[in-house]
Amino acid sequence: MTNAQDMVRLNLDLSPKLNEILEELANKIGGSKSDVLRQAITLMQIMVIAKEQTNKLGIAEADQLIATEIIMPSQTSPKTHSLENLIETFGAWEDDRTTEDIIKDIYDSRTISNSDYIL
Structure with missing residues (x-):
């Protein structure tokens, strides 16, 4: 883990509902809200890299069938004038x-x- 003095402190404004979700996730993983956000950033990074490599990211069931495909919006999609x-x-x-x-x-x-x- 990074040394505490090397860390960057952020202030984050969340709606009460998002804060509730963040607290719930922290309880489920047995960590802090910061831990949840760090893991979320890591997951987002994996998604972006997969998209850049034209791969797909999905959630597999126990039998390896894709149960859910995670799709990110395309930045290269044509924009309406x-x-x-x-x-x-x-x-x-x-x-x-x-x-x-x-x-x-x-x-x-x-x-x-x-x-x-x-x-």
Whole structure:
């Protein structure tokens, strides 16, 4: 174990429910809340490494059948463009143009006149 003077102290805000779960887990493993959090960080590290190596992490039953597969959200999943989020939230307007068509129309309609550059 690391020397006490080498440890980093953290303050952690938890909801009463999470604190109750943390205390319950500490009692079940016969350790402290800090022990539970250290083990949780280690498990999370194992999950991240497995995901980086495109492996899967699961919980096996006694007969080695996977009972539960642990899936982490993908960081590389395509993110919806904010304009698409806006359309999903408020609905499309009267015309049936795609988001790309609307953006193209906006850019194509921009003009620059000499009056824009008067000093």
